Amino acid sequence: MMIPMWNRWDCSSDPFSELRLLERQMNRLFRDVHGRGTDYPSMNYWSNENEALLEVEMPGVGPDDFELTVTDDVVTISGERKDPYASEQSTAHRQERAFGAFSRTLQLPFEVESDKVTARYEHGVLRVTLPRREATKSKRIAIQAS
Amino acid sequence: MNEMTKKEEATVQQRNLPALMPAVNLYEREHEVLIVADMPGVGDKDVDITVEQHTLTISGNAQRTEPAGYELRYREFAPVQYRRVFSLTSDLDAEHIKATMKNGVLTVTVPKSEKARPRKIAVTSAG
Numbered sequence A: 001m002m003i004p005m006w007n008r009w010d011c012s013s014d015p016f017s018e019l020r021l022l023e024r025q026m027n028r029l030f031r032d033v034h035g036r037g038t039d040y041p042s043m044n045y046w047s048n049e050n051e052a053l054l055e056v057e058m059p060g061v062g063p064d065d066f067e068l069t070v071t072d073d074v075v076t077i078s079g080e081r082k083d084p085y086a087s088e089q090s091t092a093h094r095q096e097r098a099f100g101a102f103s104r105t106l107q108l109p110f111e112v113e114s115d116k117v118t119a120r121y122e123h124g125v126l127r128v129t130l131p132r133r134e135a136t137k138s139k140r141i142a143i144q145a146s
Numbered sequence B: 001m002n003e004m005t006k007k008e009e010a011t012v013q014q015r016n017l018p019a020l021m022p023a024v025n026l027y028e029r030e031h032e033v034l035i036v037a038d039m040p041g042v043g044d045k046d047v048d049i050t051v052e053q054h055t056l057t058i059s060g061n062a063q064r065t066e067p068a069g070y071e072l073r074y075r076e077f078a079p080v081q082y083r084r085v086f087s088l089t090s091d092l093d094a095e096h097i098k099a100t101m102k103n104g105v106l107t108v109t110v111p112k113s114e115k116a117r118p119r120k121i122a123v124t125s126a127g
Helices: A017-034 B006-016
Strands: A042-047 A051-057 A066-071 A074-081 A091-095 A100-107 A118-122 A125-131 B024-028 B032-038 B047-052 B055-062 B071-075 B080-087 B098-102 B105-111
Touching (some): A066 A125
Antiparallel strands (some): A042 B071, A051 A125, A066 A074, B047 B055
16 A cells, blocks of 8 residues: 555554654653653564565664564564764763664564565665565465355 | 746755754864764765854755555654754864764764864973
């Protein structure tokens, strides 16, 4: 199903997703005030009959600093965001960006052909294509008339 | 004639994206100040840095194409325009600002002006 432009934030399966997106952006703004963050890293995901697409926001986490694992229908992204300025002699006047180890898991509605998963990291965003395992795809059953 | 130039058109397009302040770290070194901003989805060609008098503005578009033929299941981030404004104090050298973009992180280096840097005064013996 195509999602029309005016409706692009509206996940058809979840009427509250737009509200959650707003909450997330507000949390991001006030994170340093009340010290509470949101799940890291942020994710978007799409799917159809044959595969799922996952988009993960990971600025400053180089391709060598994280690991992507897929087991059946579970995708895990874990790694560490390092602070390149941590060791040097500089004074930090403002620190809104968090560093450290992270791990996040997503369960898909189907099992994945883990050998055929492809991933690309560009401009701090990871894009993963997760093909559905052939054996789990629904098949149309021919009905015989008696 | 009121034809819009390409640049004006781009500005109008930018206005249609929701604006978001990027998370920023500010560091001060002996000779410079570093502004480090998270701008995931922004490439080095999509970032814009302007200095006007004592105001430094960083902005960038994280334009993303929505995949066609898929149903959106879950969304935590959207296409946005990042924008944040900083005021530069007079001890900074606005003429020699440098910037790099790597893995969705913008680093702006603002050198301290010559007179604001710590100087070592050579002491000569007076005989």
